[in-house]
Amino acid sequence: MTQKRNREAFLYILPCLVVLGFFVYYPLVMNLIYSFQSFGMSDTTRDFVGLANFKKLFSDEIILTSLKNNVLYAVISVIIQVGFGLVLAAVLEDRVFQKVSPFFRTTYFIPTLLSMTVVCLLFEFVYNPQMGLLNSFLELIGLDGLTNVWLGKSSIAMYAVIAVSQWQSTGYVTMLFIVAIQKIPRDLYEAAEMDGAGKIRQFFSITVPQVKQMFFVTMVITVVGAFTVFNEPYILTSGGPGTSTMTLALHMYQTGVVKNDMGYASTIALLIFVITAVLSSIQFITIGGKEDKE
Amino acid sequence: MKLRKLSILALASMTALALYGCGGGDTASADNNGGAEGDQIEINFFHRWPNDPKNAMFKELIAKYEEENPNVKINMDCILNDQYKEKIRMIVSTDEVPDIFSSWSGTFAQEMIDSGNVLDLTSTFEEDPEWSDTIADVSVGPFTFDGKIMAIPWSQDGKAFFYNKRIFEENNLEVPTTWNEFIDVLDKLKAAGYENPIAEGLKDQWAILHYLGTMNQRMVDPEVLAADYDPATGEFTDPAYVDVLEKWQQLTSYMGEVATAIDHETARNTYFATEESPIMYLQFAEISLMTDTVNFDYGYFNFPAFEEGKGDPKALTGAPEGFMVSNKAEHPEECIKFLKWLVSPEGGAVDLTVKGGDLTCVNGALTEENALPAQIEALETINEASQMAPWFDNACDASIYTVFGQGASAIATGDMTPEDAMADVQAAAADLRAKQ
Numbered sequence: 001m002t003q004k005r006n007r008e009a010f011l012y013i014l015p016c017l018v019v020l021g022f023f024v025y026y027p028l029v030m031n032l033i034y035s036f037q038s039f040g041m042s043d044t045t046r047d048f049v050g051l052a053n054f055k056k057l058f059s060d061e062i063i064l065t066s067l068k069n070n071v072l073y074a075v076i077s078v079i080i081q082v083g084f085g086l087v088l089a090a091v092l093e094d095r096v097f098q099k100v101s102p103f104f105r106t107t108y109f110i111p112t113l114l115s116m117t118v119v120c121l122l123f124e125f126v127y128n129p130q131m132g133l134l135n136s137f138l139e140l141i142g143l144d145g146l147t148n149v150w151l152g153k154s155s156i157a158m159y160a161v162i163a164v165s166q167w168q169s170t171g172y173v174t175m176l177f178i179v180a181i182q183k184i185p186r187d188l189y190e191a192a193e194m195d196g197a198g199k200i201r202q203f204f205s206i207t208v209p210q211v212k213q214m215f216f217v218t219m220v221i222t223v224v225g226a227f228t229v230f231n232e233p234y235i236l237t238s239g240g241p242g243t244s245t246m247t248l249a250l251h252m253y254q255t256g257v258v259k260n261d262m263g264y265a266s267t268i269a270l271l272i273f274v275i276t277a278v279l280s281s282i283q284f285i286t287i288g289g290k291e292d293k294e
Numbered sequence: 295m296k297l298r299k300l301s302i303l304a305l306a307s308m309t310a311l312a313l314y315g316c317g318g319g320d321t322a323s324a325d326n327n328g329g330a331e332g333d334q335i336e337i338n339f340f341h342r343w344p345n346d347p348k349n350a351m352f353k354e355l356i357a358k359y360e361e362e363n364p365n366v367k368i369n370m371d372c373i374l375n376d377q378y379k380e381k382i383r384m385i386v387s388t389d390e391v392p393d394i395f396s397s398w399s400g401t402f403a404q405e406m407i408d409s410g411n412v413l414d415l416t417s418t419f420e421e422d423p424e425w426s427d428t429i430a431d432v433s434v435g436p437f438t439f440d441g442k443i444m445a446i447p448w449s450q451d452g453k454a455f456f457y458n459k460r461i462f463e464e465n466n467l468e469v470p471t472t473w474n475e476f477i478d479v480l481d482k483l484k485a486a487g488y489e490n491p492i493a494e495g496l497k498d499q500w501a502i503l504h505y506l507g508t509m510n511q512r513m514v515d516p517e518v519l520a521a522d523y524d525p526a527t528g529e530f531t532d533p534a535y536v537d538v539l540e541k542w543q544q545l546t547s548y549m550g551e552v553a554t555a556i557d558h559e560t561a562r563n564t565y566f567a568t569e570e571s572p573i574m575y576l577q578f579a580e581i582s583l584m585t586d587t588v589n590f591d592y593g594y595f596n597f598p599a600f601e602e603g604k605g606d607p608k609a610l611t612g613a614p615e616g617f618m619v620s621n622k623a624e625h626p627e628e629c630i631k632f633l634k635w636l637v638s639p640e641g642g643a644v645d646l647t648v649k650g651g652d653l654t655c656v657n658g659a660l661t662e663e664n665a666l667p668a669q670i671e672a673l674e675t676i677n678e679a680s681q682m683a684p685w686f687d688n689a690c691d692a693s694i695y696t697v698f699g700q701g702a703s704a705i706a707t708g709d710m711t712p713e714d715a716m717a718d719v720q721a722a723a724a725d726l727r728a729k730q
Contacts, residue, residue: 038729041383042409056725061718129552130564151497152555154709240497241554242704257380259693260405 028273034266041260053267063268066248069158069233070275073165073247074226080166081173082218088170089177090207094199105178108171116168120235123164127151127236151237154244161232161245169225173218180214181207216287223283224276248272335625336367337632340392341617342378343650351649355642359635366628386411393623394633397445399436399613400688406618407444413621416443418630425634432682433614433655445616446633448642449652451579452612452676453504454594458572461488469595473541476598480548483572490550493571495561496706497554499699500687505545505575506695506702507686508597508611509538515604523690526730528723530694530716534604539705539712541600546706554707563587578612578672582651585666592668596675610679613688614655697722 035053039046057063088108092101111119126133127150135147150160184206192202208215230249233239239246239254246254248268256265339356343349349372356368371392373381379402385391387409397403406412419426419434433447457469465486470476483491496502510519514534522528546553553561562580565571567587576594584592599607617636619629635641643656648664653673660670676682687695701715 040405041380042387042405044387044409052728127555128560129555149551149555152552152707154704154707237497238499240499240700240703241707242709243700244704244707244709254696258376259691259696260383261693 031266031269031273034263035270036263037266038261038263041257041262046263049263053264056264057267057271062243062246062251063248063271065243066246066251069245069247070227070229072158073162073229074223076159076162077165077169077222077226078219081170081222082215085170085173085218086177086208086211086215087203088174089181090203092174093178093181105175109175110171111168112172112175114168116231117235119164119168120232123167124151124236127160152241154241157237157241157245161236164232164236165225165229169222173222176214176218177211180211184210212287216283219287220280220283223279227276227279228272248275333365334367335365335628336369337394337623337625337629338369338371338392339394339632340371340382341396342372342375343396344372344374348650348652351642351645354649355636355645359632359641366632368632382406389622391620391622393620393625393629394617395620396448396615397437397618398615398685398688399445400684401690401692402688403437403445403618404439407439411620411622412444413619413623413626414442414444415446415619415630416441418446418634419443422634425638428639428656428658429637430614430655430657430677432676432679433616436613436682436684437616445618446630446637447614447616447655448637449579449616449646449650450612450614450655450673450676451577451653452610452672452679452682453508453575453577454596454610454675456566456574456576456592456594458566458569459591459593461569461572469593470598471595473598473600477544480573484548488570488572490548490553490565490571491573492545492548493561493565493574494546494549494553495556495558496546496549496703497556498558499696499703500685501558501575502699502702502706503686503695504577504611505542506538506698507689508683509541509600510535510605510686511609511611511683512597512600512603512605512607513538513541516606519605522723523694525691525726528690528694528726530719530723535716535719536712537600537602539702539715542702543705543712549706554703578669578676579652581666581668581672582647594672594675596679606680608680609683610676610681611683611685612676612679613682613684615652691726693722693726694719 034046036048036050037046038049038052091097092104097104114122129135129147129149129152132150134150138144138147148156151157188206188210189202192206197205228249229247230253233245233247233250234253237245239250249272252265252268252272255268256262341352343352352370352372356370360366360368372378378396382395382397383405386395386406391409391411395406397406419429429447430450433450434443437443437445437447461467461483462469465482467479467482468475470479480491494501494505514522514532518532518534522530522532556564561571562574562576562584566574566576567584569590575597596608596610617633619626619633623629637643637654637656639656639659643654643659644664646652646654647660647669653669653676654660660673662670683689686698689695698715698719701710701718704710705712705715
């Protein structure tokens, strides 16, 4: 009986295993093999080149630029999406804002529902140096000095790109935190209030520890998202000016598809995989990993 | 038991889904082989113009052709430029290769030919001189590899500086023929209050590459250039390249700070068309796009000669585009028949210019009745050019021009020096050499 049940159980997970194996593990292994080869998209043969791609990886300056940008992306995303998102969620869930909270919740969440492509095109208009909303707004309130060629200057282009993601994703993370905060028993707050704890004290002593699990989930989402970001820089700047807004995923795409060097692109893909895998593992081990994911 | 049945059902549906995925591919390949049932012949036709007006034009032309040839059915498929490049690269070396597909000249055509699946069309040209004599020689040349004609050209294009005639007259400016004269004109325009006398959208890498291709051709010794553009021998160590990038730096200082943040089309519509910038480097194919937006008289001049340049100063940068036929096509003679019709005044040659906006490569197809005067003038310019210099991104490997373009973009924003940019290009060239 038990054995039969085991066999049946196996049947249940078989579709999942087949799909995972075919679409995740098989490509992963193939990617590893490709990273030791050199070939273009229309080539019929693949040459084995040993560690040549890896040597290139360590001497490639664009990799450094990309890494720097990805790290910047991750740091800012964690601060704004996770940090600010949590504060926002706590404020919206406070009794004082009970009446208006559904309106704001929806408003902050709407950007998440828009397609990334649409958002990026929208921001091209916002950032347009001549008639863009941002510059017009700055001029309107008399801050002419702050107007800028947002996407055309290498020193600020990356921040402009990162800002788009914050605009889009903060609402999503806030929503996740709202769900977590709603699960916190009300009496904890009531008890704290009785003891004379202020709002800020309540936030740090009750809200933050109680949403620890969600903290972990959102951290993984934002950090992994930051290291695989592609759409925003691709649509807004294509990595320019120069290579100043290049990210790892974009560099991988340009190497493989534009420069037609699929072997080296696979090596970059491997690097991205290693980084995201290591970062997720660290977070799993240190903060979370019990249950309660999303 | 019930559970077991359910699980089998789930498994079956999974398998069905997987098979369905493959099925999609299978039908596509069945199309590729053409249906020999009855006398119906199917031709798979793949091009890069999913947007109008060209897509609509192709649909009309195909409908017309199918009406005239009831036994032929043409399956048209299309995706836009970059995606087109990706897809055709992927399928050209497989059995899925379409019977007819569009191709740029130069390195892209070479890549297609290297797949071994492109039909040699030399005999088509030799057997029907009445038709082939009408095709402009400048368009056939770039598709000739090792003496064999590998594609049927369809459109041609060139790039020149378009200028606002009124502004030039008001400021008593002459059309410049040398670089120093050109800079002088730009300085005078700037002094006359035109903040950005030359408009460009440097966000588009191809727009940067169009400049660099011409400037390299004008400046560098043709032999050195040919050796450098060859992946097996490219070094890019000639100091002339640094000169080119220094000149580029100088030129971008007249484009304004905004240039790096906008694309080519925005630059054309918001600076050139509004007469804010009197000069812009444009393709002849853009003439038809300006009929609605540009309400002033414009002329154009070829890229000025560099005083110290070693290349042919009369060459015109531009290239034809054409169609290739797969040697796996089941009915190559029908494919060729269709293409010859497409590239003839009776077929699609006139429509290409009148409806599609590109210049046809069929001599004599355009008349004053059916084309814009500027288009006819442009065609003459192309035919009169001493030689056509290919677009930079058709002239050398992508790993070179991408780095070159990124360097030039960084120079425009002041983040890189010409020397550093060239060092990157040299490294990319060394990498490419090692791979050959």
